[in-house]
Amino acid sequence: MLKQTFIDLLTKYSNNQELITELWAEIERNYSDKKRHYHTLNHLENLWQQLTEIKPQLANWDVVLFSLYYHDVIYNSLKSDNE
DSSP, X not given: OHHHHHHHHXXXXXXXXXXXXXXXXXXXXXXXXXXXXXXXXXXXXXXXHHHHHTGGGOSOHHHHHHHHHHXXXXXXXXXXXXX
């Protein structure tokens, strides 16, 4: 579901399928890093499910989705606070 939602989102802003595929691969690669313990694709899926429940209350769903996908894409797994 995450991948298709991401593709649908980006398709609103670009018809460059190569770029969209590349951007999804970057997200998938970063959130699938073996050093991650919490900030994973599963974490994104859980957040997506929670946000979907309150979608009608959110003013700009696209901005929320971009924030969801990129909020932890760069992550330092060596930090002790897991952030």
